[in-house]
Every structure is written in C-alpha cells, then in structure tokens.
Amino acid sequence: MSDNAKQGFDTLQIHAGAAPDPATGARQVPIYQTTAYVFRDSDHAAALFNLAEVGNIYSRLTNPTVSALAERIAHLEGGAGAICCSSGHAAQIMALFPLMGPGLNIVASTRLYGGSVTQLSQTIKRFGWSATFVDFDDLDAVKAAIDDNTRAVFCESIANPGGYITDIPAIAEISNAAGIPLIVDNTSASPYLCNPIELGATLVVHSTTKYLTGNGTVTGGCVVDSGKFDWMQNDKFPSLSKPEPAYHGLCFGEALGPMAFTFHSIAIGLRDLGMTMNPQGAHYTLMGIETLSLRMRKHVENAKAVATWLENDDRIDYVTYAGLESSPYYDRIENICPRGAGALFTFAVKGGYDACVKLVDNLELFSHVANLGDARSLIIHSASTTHRQLTPEQQEAAGASPNVVRVSIGIEDPKDIIADLDQALAKATS
Numbered sequence: 001m002s003d004n005a006k007q008g009f010d011t012l013q014i015h016a017g018a019a020p021d022p023a024t025g026a027r028q029v030p031i032y033q034t035t036a037y038v039f040r041d042s043d044h045a046a047a048l049f050n051l052a053e054v055g056n057i058y059s060r061l062t063n064p065t066v067s068a069l070a071e072r073i074a075h076l077e078g079g080a081g082a083i084c085c086s087s088g089h090a091a092q093i094m095a096l097f098p099l100m101g102p103g104l105n106i107v108a109s110t111r112l113y114g115g116s117v118t119q120l121s122q123t124i125k126r127f128g129w130s131a132t133f134v135d136f137d138d139l140d141a142v143k144a145a146i147d148d149n150t151r152a153v154f155c156e157s158i159a160n161p162g163g164y165i166t167d168i169p170a171i172a173e174i175s176n177a178a179g180i181p182l183i184v185d186n187t188s189a190s191p192y193l194c195n196p197i198e199l200g201a202t203l204v205v206h207s208t209t210k211y212l213t214g215n216g217t218v219t220g221g222c223v224v225d226s227g228k229f230d231w232m233q234n235d236k237f238p239s240l241s242k243p244e245p246a247y248h249g250l251c252f253g254e255a256l257g258p259m260a261f262t263f264h265s266i267a268i269g270l271r272d273l274g275m276t277m278n279p280q281g282a283h284y285t286l287m288g289i290e291t292l293s294l295r296m297r298k299h300v301e302n303a304k305a306v307a308t309w310l311e312n313d314d315r316i317d318y319v320t321y322a323g324l325e326s327s328p329y330y331d332r333i334e335n336i337c338p339r340g341a342g343a344l345f346t347f348a349v350k351g352g353y354d355a356c357v358k359l360v361d362n363l364e365l366f367s368h369v370a371n372l373g374d375a376r377s378l379i380i381h382s383a384s385t386t387h388r389q390l391t392p393e394q395q396e397a398a399g400a401s402p403n404v405v406r407v408s409i410g411i412e413d414p415k416d417i418i419a420d421l422d423q424a425l426a427k428a429t430s
C-alpha cells in the first residue's frame with residue numbers, strides 16, 4: 001500500500017489492487033469463476049488455515065477477483081484492509097459482527113437510508129443487539145446516548161435522502177473518547193467526495209450497488225477498516241483482543257495488529273455468516289470504479305445545475321441540497337466533502353401529493369425507481385411508495401412528506417435533465 005499511497009485518486013481507481021494476472025499476463029483482472037484452490041501440500045494447507053500464510057482456500061472466504069476489488073476500495077478509502085460482501089446491508093452486519101453480542105448496542109444517527117433504519121431498529125434485535133437513534137447535530141445527545149454497553153457509533157457521511165452532511169470529526173472525537181469505533185456509511189458520497197477515515201472514522205461501509213459500480217447492474221457491499229483502532233485498549237472487544245474461541249483460540253489483535261478486523265471478518269465473519277460477494281459481481285464493480293472520479297465530478301456538476309434551476313422555479317417550494325448556499329449544511333462541505341455534496345437531494349412541489357404523483361408519471365428521461373447512484377437520473381415519490389405505510393408525522397420526520405420527491409441526478413446532459421423536469425412540472429402543476 002505504501003508505494004501506491006502517493007498516487008492520485010484517478011490513478012488508484014484504475015490500478016490499485018490489480019497487477020497483470022500472474023498465470024496468463026491478462027491485463028484486466030480476470031473473473032476467477034472458481035470455488036476452491038489446490039493446496040501445494042499439507043504444510044501449505046496448515047499454514048493457510050493458521051493464517052500464517054495468506055492465500056485462497058475456498059471462495060466463501062476469499063476469491064482473487066473479489067480480493068482485487070477489496071484491495072482497490074481499501075486504497076481509495078485509505079484503509080488497511082477491506083472485506084467485500086453480497087450487499088450494502090450485508091456489509092453493515094459484517095461491520096457490526098466482530099464488535100457486538102447479546103445485550104450490546106450501537107448509537108445511530110436518525111438520518112439514515114430507510115432500509116438501514118429498519119435493519120438497525122428492528123432486525124438486529126433478533127441477535128440481541130439494539131440501536132439508540134439520536135440527532136447527530138446534537139453532540140451532547142450523542143454523548144449521552146453512549147453507555148457501558150455501546151460498541152459502535154453509526155452514521156452516513158452525506159445522508160440519504162440528501163441535504164444533510166455529518167460533522168464526522170466531531171462525532172469521531174466523541175466515539176474515540178468513549179473507546180469505541182465510529183462506523184461511517186460512505187455510500188452517497190463515495191470515496192471520491194469524502195474520506196471518513198481521514199476525518200477520524202474507524203470503519204467505512206459501502207453499498208457498492210450505488211456509485212462505486214455506477215450503472216445499476218449488481219448488488220454488493222464492502223467494509224473498510226482503517227487499521228488504526230486499538231482493539232486492546234479496553235475489554236469491550238473480546239473477539240479481537242482476547243483468544244477467539246471461534247478460531248481455535250487465536251488472538252486476532254495480537255497476531256494480526258492493524259489487520260485484526262479484516263482477518264477476523266474473513267476467517268469468522270465470511271466463514272460463518274456467508275455473506276460473500278461473487279466474482280462476477282466484483283468484476284462489474286471493478287469496471288465501474290475505473291471511472292468513479294469522472295462520474296462523481298459530473299454527478300456533482302449536474303446536481304448543482306439542477307438544484308439551482310429548481311430553487312429558482314416558482315413551482316417549487318424548497319430544495320434540500322447541501323451544495324446550495326441556502327442549505328444549513330453548506331458550510332460543512334469544505335471540511336467533509338470538499339469535492340462536492342453528491343447528487344442526491346429532495347425538493348418540495350407546490351400542489352402537494354397529487355402534483356408529485358403527476359410529476360413522476362410525466363417524466364420521460366427520469367426513471368421512477370427505488371435506487372440511487374446510477375448513471376441515469378432517478379426519481380421517487382417516497383410518500384406514495386417506500387414510505388406509504390407511515391403516518392403523515394412519520395413521513396415528515398423521514399424527510400418524505402407528501403409534497404416531496406427525491407432525485408438521484410445522473411450524468412446525462414444537464415440541459416436534457418432540466419428540460420424533462422420542466423415539461424413534467426408544467427403538466428403536474430397546471
């Protein structure tokens with residue numbers, strides 16, 4: 001990693017983790033469509049299982065194509081290691097798994113992707129884990145929510161559905177003082193716009209389904225470890241700091257130092273939970289990442305143009321995009337995401353629920369889907385779709401009021417994106 005650390009983002013997104021294939025010289029990372037790897041002899045097999053030597057055993061644990069992707073994302077995020085998973089939601093469970101146990105909790109931001117709210121408020125209870133949700137702009141509330149059983153703090157860098165940027169250094173200071181890791185979901189920003197590890201995060205999670213792949217082809221996820229957290233500093237993380245009974249008593253913290261979390265996640269997390277990314281999926285994401293910076297620059301440029309146009313249009317009540325000077329979070333861009341505030345935001349249409357439904361139905365270039373981070377412009381009216389079971393009060397709290405639509409601005413010609421909104425708004429508000 002040290003050789004590449006000096007290279008720029010545009011170089012790393014193409015080269016990190018990928019050398020010419022040792023077997024064939026193939027320049028592009030081959031899709032290793034294979035499950036098992038022949039041991040040289042019994043000693044080699046024993047060394048691999050003891051983690052004394054790094055190598056492939058079985059593709060539930062590691063696969064050369066998937067490992068190339070993990071290494072590339074680790075480089076882009078400035079981490080020590082990474083683990084690829086079958087989806088973004090799998091990555092969130094994998095990030096928590098080495099830290100948590102029955103009766104333990106995390107403190108999470110109220111501003112999260114809707115699916116993450118459900119996962120953390122409901123589903124993790126089945127494991128005996130729980131989450132306390134607080135407003136991450138209220139630093140005293142974050143501090144107060146951390147108790148003796150808290151094992152992580154969880155937030156998004158740029159929070160879906162947009163308009164909110166987390167003050168990551170301030171939150172990292174609180175989690176550090178409590179001796180627990182900060183986990184940042186960097187999906188909406190991508191490592192091009194935001195580097196949570198540089199800002200103090202311990203772990204970064206991604207839904208690679210979104211910007212990293214960038215074209216709506218595969219689901220995937222990733223956990224990146226900074227390698228900087230001292231798991232031995234207290235007795236809160238016995239899986240990493242004490243002999244691990246699930247791996248013949250190996251102490252990962254002692255044996256693997258800054259790679260303890262990564263190896264634990266492969267040797268136990270992937271081995272026993274099996275949320276593995278497949279090599280075909282990794283291939284699509286490797287292809288996508290090669291153009292990440294180019295796409296993100298265009299996403300941001302287009303989002304700014306569209307948000308500015310909307311803000312000045314009489315048919316619109318308000319636009320929540322942190323890239324607009326009117327946003328209360330505009331001041332955070334410089335420190336948190338200096339290359340831009342992403343391309344995901346919401347706007348409120350005069351004419352309320354009915355106008356929003358008509359707007360969505362009359363758009364031609366935009367696709368009406370529950371996704372984000374595609375090269376295509378996407379829109380969803382949350383109140384009539386993903387949030388339709390909620391009460392009006394719950395919809396408002398989630399930023400999904402009946403008069404609000406969420407857009408993920410693509411990389412088409414901005415003139416065409418605006419023209420499409422213009423013609424559909426005319427029909428929706430006439």
Ligand SMILES: *Cc1c(COP(=O)(O)O)cnc(C)c1O
Nearest residue numbers: 087088089113160187207209220
């Ligand atoms: C989509 C998304 C997820 C979940 O990822 P999947 O790949 O759909 O499982 C988590 N966090 C954020 C911010 C997302 O946008």
